Amino acid sequence: MIKKGQKIYHNRRVYFLLFLLPSFAGVTLFVLLPFLDVVKRSFQTAVTGEFRGLKNYGVIFQNQAFVLAVKNTARFTVVCIPLLVLAGLLVAFTLSGFRNASLIKSVYLFPLAMPTATIVLVWKMVFYRQGFLNLFLTKIGEFTGLWGSVTTDYLGTEASFWVLVASYLWKNTGYTVVLWLAGILAIPVEFIEAARVDGAGRWKCIRYIILPNLKGSFYTIVILSFLNSFKIYREAYLVAGSYPQENIYLLQHLFNNWFVNLEFDKMAAAAVCVGAVLFVAIMALQRIWDKAE
């Protein structure tokens, strides 16, 4: 009997390896081995390949561009993610009361399908010094008599940061809504009905039943939004180029510029650092996922 069980397990292992082989070979060749090479290079000089210990790491942490980029990227994340999570929750919560919400959901999801390049000209028209946003603000000013004409240059000043925040929200609210909505709809109706019978009002239901049950979705949404926040580089690059206004100079710009200038030593050290931070974040997510199960 034991022998038969072992045989089945053995077979399973053979098939596992067979089906996985092409993918694992490719991942090893294209990702794992070269990343080890990058780790090795982070301790070497760029051109000659001499060993120089931790000096590359010392250099990047004293590099002004790196410090600025880390600061901006961190600021962007800290501002965007709470906003996105809350906006998604609000929309999803309102939608959950509708019987047929698919049309509105599609509208919110559509920006995800729009290629970044198609939207760039529109962003330029809206946020230009003499663009639609300023036109709109001026009209409001005229109407209420509170202020005159507005001519803020959103792309060339500190406001550029908020332009990025807005386009991030525009693009990503949709999938956050879908994730929240899936979480809300997974809560058994009986829970809420039981609470209602016991005399709980609308707010009490939200506070004590719905929100606690959404914990799992919350962690997921935060981590996925964090990792999607790196894709904002597309908008930043297309609207403002390789060297944008300094408030939106992100890590992604820095990596790209180092790549263009062949500064592989710094790039390797920075890739190891950023990779390590993300690795810790992702591992934390998996821990939480496992706990939630």
Added chain:
Amino acid sequence: MLQVKKKIDGAVRKYLAAGALLVPAVLICLPVLLILTGSVMDSLEMKQYLLPVFREGEGYIRWKLMPDYPTFEHYGRLLFKTPSFFVLFWNSVKLVICILAGQLLVGVPAAWAFAAYPVRGSRALFALYVVLMLLPFQVTMLSSYLVLDRLALMNTHAAIILPAVFSTFPIFLSYGGFRAIPPQLFEAARIDGAGEMRIFLTMGLPLGKSGLLSAMVLGFLEYWNLMEQPLAFLEDKALWPLSLYLPEISWLQAGFALCASFVTLIPAAFVFVLGQDYLEQGIVYSGLKE
């Protein structure tokens, strides 16, 4: 009486909520409308509206959602007189199709391996795949470059296609679909004498197709929008995908640019409309583990 009042209250609240959701929805749609109207606007008319851009100074740019002189001149020029547009369009199509086909061939069996044959160590390996899936391009850019350079693939389409084929994201999504099938079905088939390959092809694929299709839909939208990779790995502009061509058009040709944008948008919108259910499912799968 009270109940009637409650019902009316509920209805009012519902309409208010719908109204509150409609405002951002309209804002979301506005860019599409702008692209659509701009693409059929006469160049002279558009120049009038955009005058402040060229005459640095007073005033604001204006727009009309119903152009006074609607015209298809931009479409004519784009489709019949701009051969470079077609080159880039086909580059995009080629990249997307090759990547998705490769992902199907490599990634789907791998997802099947994780879902159907849980062995010791497979969970840890899967965790590693999840980490790889979530790493942004910039972190892996140098390592990809090193291997592409050694294989002499720089400045070819293979430099974009090969790393993308081995992306672990489609594996993760297909895995979600395969996991949703009750394993007892496979046991039954095995007892009836079906081979493992046959179980994969005739049961796994048809029953788990939702995860696989979500991977394809999300993949299409992602690779139609490809930017970082070609920017880093393709020097020759004739090899670029469409997504890098559009930003090269200047303000002077805004109408033409909007028209090109609209044509670029069509395939993505088409896939979005056809695959919306799978898209949503894919997003939900990407937030699920096990």
